[in-house]
Amino acid sequence: MNDILLGVILFGLLVLGLFGVIFLISLWLKASTESERDPNHLYSIFWEEAGFKGEKISSASGCLFPFIILANPNFDIEGLILCIVISVVCGLYHSSVYRGYAIITGKMKVAGVAALCMLTAVSFLVRYQALSSFYIIFCVASIGAAWGSYAVYRRAYLIRLERVVWRVKNQTKPPLVS
Numbered sequence: 586m587n588d589i590l591l592g593v594i595l596f597g598l599l600v601l602g603l604f605g606v607i608f609l610i611s612l613w614l615k616a617s618t619e620s621e622r623d624p625n626h627l628y629s630i631f632w633e634e635a636g637f638k639g640e641k642i643s644s645a646s647g648c649l650f651p652f653i654i655l656a657n658p659n660f661d662i663e664g665l666i667l668c669i670v671i672s673v674v675c676g677l678y679h680s681s682v683y684r685g686y687a688i689i690t691g692k693m694k695v696a697g698v699a700a701l702c703m704l705t706a707v708s709f710l711v712r713y714q715a716l717s718s719f720y721i722i723f724c725v726a727s728i729g730a731a732w733g734s735y736a737v738y739r740r741a742y743l744i745r746l747e748r749v750v751w752r753v754k755n756q757t758k759p760p761l762v763s
Contacts, residue, residue, distance in 0.1 A: 625748050631741040634682070641682050642737055646729025647675025652704045656711035656721040682736045686743045693735070700728045 620626035635641050654660055654668045682688060689697075707724050710716040 625745060627741055627745050630744050631738060634741050634744065635737050641679060642730060642733035644675040644679040645733030645736070646726050647671055648679060649704060649725045649729050650675075652708045652725055653721055655705070655708040656718065658712050658714075679733065679736075682733075682740055686740050688736055688739045688743070690739070693739075697732070700732065704728065 616626075616628040620628035623629070632639075650668045650672045654665055657664075704721075704724055707716065707721050711718050711721045
């Protein structure tokens with residue numbers, strides 16, 4: 586009986602996930618169509634600020650690589666050095682998102698601290714084999730992508746707000762260069 590119930594619940598979650606993807610695709614198509622007509626649309630500014638192929642979004646995941654090393658019960662010095670180099674390079678690249686605008690809000694600070702605490706806990710659970718190593722990789726990738734996406738979104742929102750204020754103040758089209 587429990588197996589049937591678990592199967593029904595998993596199937597229901599799969600169906601809800603598919604409906605969610607269909608809903609998100611329709612929103613994405615609508616936003617991309619609107620952004621083609623308006624260079625000051627939030628969607629176009631977001632992808633301008635995200636960098637080549639969204640690298641400023643994914644670079645946030647690279648900053649969290651030390652948690653992967655922390656999860657490893659035994660590590661060598663080469664892996665540690667490589668991890669630190671990748672984290673520093675990703676951190677420097679991702680820091681360009683925060684230049685010139687007040688991106689980090691109070692909610693982001695709280696979410697960042699909570700994410701770091703969760704990553705630390707998951708790292709130690711993986712280290713002592715209470716969880717599979719998949720969980721730390723999944724957490725690093727998803728938290729990094731969520732943080733990077735929201736930071737770039739927040740920057741795009743502030744740039745758009747600045748352009749709208751420019752247009753209202755000068756009664757002209759805003760500059761396209763940020």
